[in-house]
Amino acid sequence: MTERADDDAVVVELRQLSRTFGREAPVTALSAVDLVIRRGDHLSITGPSGAGKSTMLNILGLLDRPSAGEYLLDGAPTSPLDDRRRSALRGSRIGFVFQSFHLLPTRSVLGNVLLAFTYGDVPRAERMRRAIGALDRVGLSHRRDFSPVTLSGGERQRVAIARAVCAGPALLLADEPTGNLDRSTADSVLALFDELNADGLTLVVITHDARVADRARRQVRIADGRLTEEPPAAKRSERDRMASA
Amino acid sequence: MKLRELATEALEGVGAKPGRLLISVLGSVVGIGALVLTIGLGQTAAGQLASHFDAIAATHVEAVPAGVRGADGKEHASSPLPTDAVERVTALAGVESAALLGEVPLGGAELTAVPVHDPALAPVTPPAVWAADGDVIGALDGHLQRGRFFDAGHVARGDRVVVLGREAADDLGVHEIDSRPSVFLGTTAYTVIGILDAASTRRELLAAAIIPITAARHDFPGMPPPDTLALRIALGASELVGHQVPIALDSAHPENVSIAAALSTTTLETGVRGDVDTVFFAIGVITLLAGGLGIANVTLLSVSERTGEIGLRRALGASRRQIAGQFVLESLVVGVLGGMVGSATGVAAVVTVSAIRGWTPVLDLTLTLACTALGGAVGLLAGAYPSVRAARIEPAEALRGGAG
Ligand SMILES: Nc1ncnc2c1ncn2[C@@H]1O[C@H](COP(=O)(O)OP(=O)(O)OP(=O)(O)O)[C@@H](O)[C@H]1O
Ligand SMILES: [Mg+2]
Numbered sequence: 001m002t003e004r005a006d007d008d009a010v011v012v013e014l015r016q017l018s019r020t021f022g023r024e025a026p027v028t029a030l031s032a033v034d035l036v037i038r039r040g041d042h043l044s045i046t047g048p049s050g051a052g053k054s055t056m057l058n059i060l061g062l063l064d065r066p067s068a069g070e071y072l073l074d075g076a077p078t079s080p081l082d083d084r085r086r087s088a089l090r091g092s093r094i095g096f097v098f099q100s101f102h103l104l105p106t107r108s109v110l111g112n113v114l115l116a117f118t119y120g121d122v123p124r125a126e127r128m129r130r131a132i133g134a135l136d137r138v139g140l141s142h143r144r145d146f147s148p149v150t151l152s153g154g155e156r157q158r159v160a161i162a163r164a165v166c167a168g169p170a171l172l173l174a175d176e177p178t179g180n181l182d183r184s185t186a187d188s189v190l191a192l193f194d195e196l197n198a199d200g201l202t203l204v205v206i207t208h209d210a211r212v213a214d215r216a217r218r219q220v221r222i223a224d225g226r227l228t229e230e231p232p233a234a235k236r237s238e239r240d241r242m243a244s245a
Numbered sequence: 246m247k248l249r250e251l252a253t254e255a256l257e258g259v260g261a262k263p264g265r266l267l268i269s270v271l272g273s274v275v276g277i278g279a280l281v282l283t284i285g286l287g288q289t290a291a292g293q294l295a296s297h298f299d300a301i302a303a304t305h306v307e308a309v310p311a312g313v314r315g316a317d318g319k320e321h322a323s324s325p326l327p328t329d330a331v332e333r334v335t336a337l338a339g340v341e342s343a344a345l346l347g348e349v350p351l352g353g354a355e356l357t358a359v360p361v362h363d364p365a366l367a368p369v370t371p372p373a374v375w376a377a378d379g380d381v382i383g384a385l386d387g388h389l390q391r392g393r394f395f396d397a398g399h400v401a402r403g404d405r406v407v408v409l410g411r412e413a414a415d416d417l418g419v420h421e422i423d424s425r426p427s428v429f430l431g432t433t434a435y436t437v438i439g440i441l442d443a444a445s446t447r448r449e450l451l452a453a454a455i456i457p458i459t460a461a462r463h464d465f466p467g468m469p470p471p472d473t474l475a476l477r478i479a480l481g482a483s484e485l486v487g488h489q490v491p492i493a494l495d496s497a498h499p500e501n502v503s504i505a506a507a508l509s510t511t512t513l514e515t516g517v518r519g520d521v522d523t524v525f526f527a528i529g530v531i532t533l534l535a536g537g538l539g540i541a542n543v544t545l546l547s548v549s550e551r552t553g554e555i556g557l558r559r560a561l562g563a564s565r566r567q568i569a570g571q572f573v574l575e576s577l578v579v580g581v582l583g584g585m586v587g588s589a590t591g592v593a594a595v596v597t598v599s600a601i602r603g604w605t606p607v608l609d610l611t612l613t614l615a616c617t618a619l620g621g622a623v624g625l626l627a628g629a630y631p632s633v634r635a636a637r638i639e640p641a642e643a644l645r646g647g648a649g
Contacts, residue, residue: 054641054645055641058640058641061560063559063560063640063641063644064639064640064641083564083565083566084564084566087559087562087563087564087565087567088562088564090559090560090561090562091561091562091563092562096560096561096644098644100553102553102554102556102557102560102644104554104557106257106261107257115557115558115561116561118250118254118558118561118562118563119250119558119561119562119563119564119567120562163561
């Protein structure tokens with residue numbers, strides 16, 4: 001476990017973060033949330049519908065701003081940043097995977113992956129190499145010239161993952177990534193997540209599925225905008241026991 | 246993000262739905278096309294007129310008595326043209342037709358259709374009367390609508406015949422000549438033998454009546470000698486004619502005769518642009534505006550359809566400004582495309598119409614470029630509002646639903 005020496009570098013820190021919607025009769029989606037996510041963490045977020053999971057992910061992804069409190073990314077507060085800087089940060093540091101894959105039907109598989117570089121500053125020559133590398137990684141380089149509409153759901157989600165990781169983000173955010181997939185397809189996607197996490201990618205996965213949540217080292221539960229984390233000790237010792245067996 | 250990437254994205258966005266592109270581009274194509282056609286036809290017609298003008302200017306000259314500055318500081322005709330001027334120059338090399346012309350001072354007499362003056366009739370300016378000798382039709386590049394011009398025989402006999410200009414004939418109510426109608430100069434009857442339709446170098450004759458010079462001298466004894474000898478000359482003969490005609494007219498003092506082109510360029514401008522042009526131009530502008538609205542509409546539709554894509558792009562790092570830029574560029578591309586296709590269509594139409602009419606098409610290259618740019622400007626304007634809408638879309642909301 002020596003390679004995890006700098007694993008305690010903090011990627012995300014939420015301090016008393018709240019998010020309310022609406023002025024008259026405001027809805028509190030998150031209230032006074034504290035959370036620290038370190039490099040290499042694999043975090044699952046569960047909770048009932050409307051609990052504030054997606055709201056949390058949108059804020060982590062700089063797609064939304066908190067109503068109160070502070071969000072620090074890579075140690076720097078994000079509230080003073082303007083739209084341009086937030087967008088640049090989002091493009092370079094954060095990858096997204098959605099339940100509905102959000103692939104553009106008018107572009108090829110490779111074209112969809114290359115879209116990740118549109119707003120960044122990766123040199124042109126480097127882009128193709130990285131995109132093909134990412135498709136290789138998700139096992140779809142033989143489909144790179146296909147239209148995404150010809151792919152199965154699991155394949156589409158793998159293309160979306162390739163798009164999310166090819167620019168080399170520090171944080172991967174997934175909202176119900178297996179929600180549209182059957183069980184075995186979901187398993188292959190989850191295995192891919194595990195691999196990426198093992199390579200050091202920080203992972204936050206929202207899910208309704210206990211099986212998906214169980215694969216994460218840290219399990220966070222949101223209910224009524226409040227966040228609780230289950231003590232990981234039991235699971236970790238169980239997992240360590242299995243590994244040594 | 247560099248402009249090149251933005252342009253690539255915009256082009257891909259535009260090209261993704263060719264059917265829709267066609268619809269959104271159509272308005273500006275028609276608008277720009279109509280503008281190019283209108284302006285192009287205007288230019289072509291002007292060019293046509295100019296080349297016709299050049300041809301006439303090169304072959305039609307007029308000899309007039311040279312002005313001499315008198316003791317009172319005013320110009321006076323030095324000496325009148327000889328009465329046999331036509332005979333003197335007709336034999337000269339390079340001279341093809343010659344006609345002597347002079348206005349007849351009516352001195353109270355009027356040219357009327359009836360001998361009695363009817364005070365109940367609305368007063369009209371009576372037509373001017375000109376006296377002529379020689380080949381008027383040839384010398385003035387004229388054309389008869391009907392009938393004939395008087396010839397040497399009429400002149401020799403001093404016949405009271407008259408050729409009416411088209412407008413004068415209308416004013417006098419003379420529409421046919423088969424019944425040999427008469428008009429009256431004062432109380433003297435003249436038989437109408439022809440109606441003049443065109444006289445390129447002397448348009449004023451269309452509103453006048455022309456009588457043989459001999460009859461004019463007889464009926465208006467105080468008439469001064471004619472002051473213009475109109476000539477049609479062979480192409481390239483102007484120098485020769487300019488040298489010989491003055492000698493033939495006044496061998497002792499050829500400097501008393503001056504030769505000038507029968508047309509001045511100022512007469513060219515009139516009548517090039519008619520009402521049809523204005524109408525076409527207005528149609529072009531209105532269609533172009535409608536085309537701009539069309540582009541705005543389609544872009545707006547595309548923004549709302551592509552909400553999910555906008556959310557995705559924001560997630561991939563696009564700023565609001567970049568999203569706006571993409572949609573502005575998309576409608577700019579549509580506008581420029583409309584401008585280019587419209588200009589090309591307009592040029593093709595101008596060429597086709599010219600070919601049918603047997604004209605030489607004249608088109609300013611800058612005009613087609615300007616029209617392409619105009620299309621771009623329309624696209625840019627049309628894209629402004631939709632792109633602001635696109636930029637305002639909240640990414641979190643855009644990403645919530647969506648297929649793909
Ligand atoms: N833009 C918004 N305007 C108003 N209310 C909102 C908005 N977005 C979310 N909410 C409200 O905030 C609360 C949390 O929503 P959120 O989408 O985070 O729930 P969730 O945990 O992701 O639910 P699900 O499991 O159904 O996806 C809900 O009550 C929702 O109605
Ligand atoms: Mg949700």
